[in-house]
Amino acid sequence: MFNMLRMDLKRLQKSKSSYVIFILSIFLLFIFFVAMYIALNPDLQSWMKARGFIFQMDGMDSTQTLSFIDLFHLTYTQNFIAILIGIVVVLFNCHENECGFSKNILSTHVNRFYYVVSKIIALSLYALLLILVCCGELVLLNICVSSFFIWNTISEIFLYIALLWFIAIAYVCMYTTLTVWLKSKSGCIGTVIVYATGLWMAIASPLLNFVGWQKILDYTLMSHLGLLSRQVQNIDINVILLMLVNVLIFIFLYILLSTLKLNRKDI
DSSP states (O other): OHHHHHHHHHHHHHOHHHHHHHHHHHHHHHHHHHHHHTTHHHHHHHHHHHHHHHHTTOOOOOOOOOBHHHIIEEEETTHHHHHHHHHHHHHHHHHHHHHHHHHHHHTTOOOHHHHHHHHHHHHHHHHHHHHHHHHHHHHHHHHHHOOSSSSOOOOHHHHHEEEEEEEEHHHHHHHHHHHHHHHOOHHHHHHHHHHHHHHHHHHHHHHHHHHGGGGGGSHHHHHHTTTTTHHHTOHHHHHHHHHHHHHHHHHHHHHHHHHOOOOHOOO
């Protein structure tokens, strides 16, 4: 497995799409930060209005204050990270199928489980690096504006990053399973967008509500991701442990589904 992991890491390092996603993340995060800073800074808004500029963001009150974790959550964590990770996983895995790399590897009787886990580890490390770089960018930007956004404690920030990465690993597993079962790159990217933007919830929510099963949505990865900042800042050990167990079940389930599919495949 270590040889496969080394190959995956090297291929990921040479992948142009991984660098494009990195640059895009850094650029968009800067835009989101500036937008949030203007929206929550009444003095800056008054200065802009005096010069004929009008800036407004729906749902944002210029009198409210945000913590650093809330800032990170609103600008990066929600749908943004789910889409970025999904695109990286799909492009990386589908490229293997298109160029015949996966067929050559699997035809040598490589353990399918190791093959799947190698992919997940490599892409999870990429996700961690992406999270750390974007978090570091927000730290520097907040310092540049004299700590306009209230700093959380170091322990809260580390806990948030650790839990965020854990959920990101589950996303990597889920998208890897998607690419194993659905070979089409366009189909996979379309599915990622539908899932990460929450469009599927607009359909699933009323149907589950009709049969009285809407509580199921509270145990989805999207729900855990959306509530993460609140859970970290209002620490409830029982809630966090339940979330960890739930996400761990998703990780094992998606690895199992990917392995079963590859074991059934006739190379």
